[in-house]
Amino acid sequence: MTNWNTRKKRHDEVVANAKRPNHMYGYCRVMGCSKPARAGTSDGLDQRFCRAHAEHYQRHGSPYKGSYTAKQLNPYRQAALLWLLDNENLPWVENAIQRVKGLYQQAGPHVEAFRLRGLKPKERAKAAIARLRKKEVDPRVVIAAWLAVEMLVLDDPQPDSKIEYKRVQAAKIVHRMASGSHKRWEREVQRRGNLGQSTQVVVEEMHVYPRSRGRVLRQLGEMLESAVELLVDHHLEEAHAFKRGRDKLGKYEDRPYPKRLG
Known part of the structure; x- marks a missing residue:
């Protein structure tokens, strides 16, 4: 199997796992957040945070605290x-x-x-x-x-x-x-106008x-x-x-x- 086929097979497995909800991860770890972690939905594999807090973590370096102004x-x-x-x-x-x-x-x-x-x-x-x-x-x-x-x-x-x-x-x-x-x-x-080009x-x-x-x-x-x-x-x-x-x-x-x- 070529390297390209191996990568494609792995990609397909990850996509399939991301779309398969795992109900063990029913809550986001951020206190007060009522949304499930992404692994508990069909939206990803993150076992810690919901999509909003995962995006916040990517942008700011913390799921809880924003960036300094x-x-x-x-x-x-x-x-x-x-x-x-x-x-x-x-x-x-x-x-x-x-x-x-x-x-x-x-x-x-x-x-x-x-x-x-x-x-x-x-x-x-x-x-x-x-x-x-x-x-x-x-x-x-x-x-x-x-x-x-x-x-x-x-x-x-x-x-x-x-x-x-x-x-x-x-x-x-x-x-x-x-x-x-x-x-x-x-x-x-x-x-092109009235007087020509x-x-x-x-x-x-x-x-x-x-x-x-x-x-x-x-x-x-x-x-x-x-x-x-x-x-x-x-x-x-x-x-x-x-x-x-x-x-x-x-x-x-x-x-x-x-x-x-x-």
Whole structure:
């Protein structure tokens, strides 16, 4: 049996199992949710969550808690970046910067956002990092995104402190930094009017933004964690104390970067 036939047979088995309800999984594990887990319906194999909470988990990294908003994150991102700029000669800050630069170098060739279809999650995550490299995003801005999530989780009265949530939250920030692909071109169009045929130049644009969810975010978050974990271990408390000091002085701006970085 060829590999293609084996994959098709396995695919058909999974589809059949997904359509066969298993009544052992009658409830979603999220407290207060009255819907059955997807394995208890003909809608999938998830034994833990209903469809709505499974989708929420894919997008946010937690079935219970949503993503932090820009308004919540921006003061932390700005404070983290200022702390990095003031302490960039510390060995673990230098180490994190070099590790992010290493991610840039190892990300492979730049891939346009409209050519990502069919790539595996890890390849899509690397493509996002390659877009950061092409845009020449400062590695310190990437590090600040992770530090901001760590500090916000510490200050959150109802946090989700699991590493997967942190990975997804940081990856969502960085994924937005990578943005998408933008193309603009001109073409000539023949138009016929009362005075005869004329040629008109039409400007067309294409803007494609990759979806920010699922295993791509997990892969991207894991790469970011590997770059900053030693910095977090050694200096998170100092960065957090710097943020609290700014709060006491009333220094707050609803923007992710300090003015000196534009």
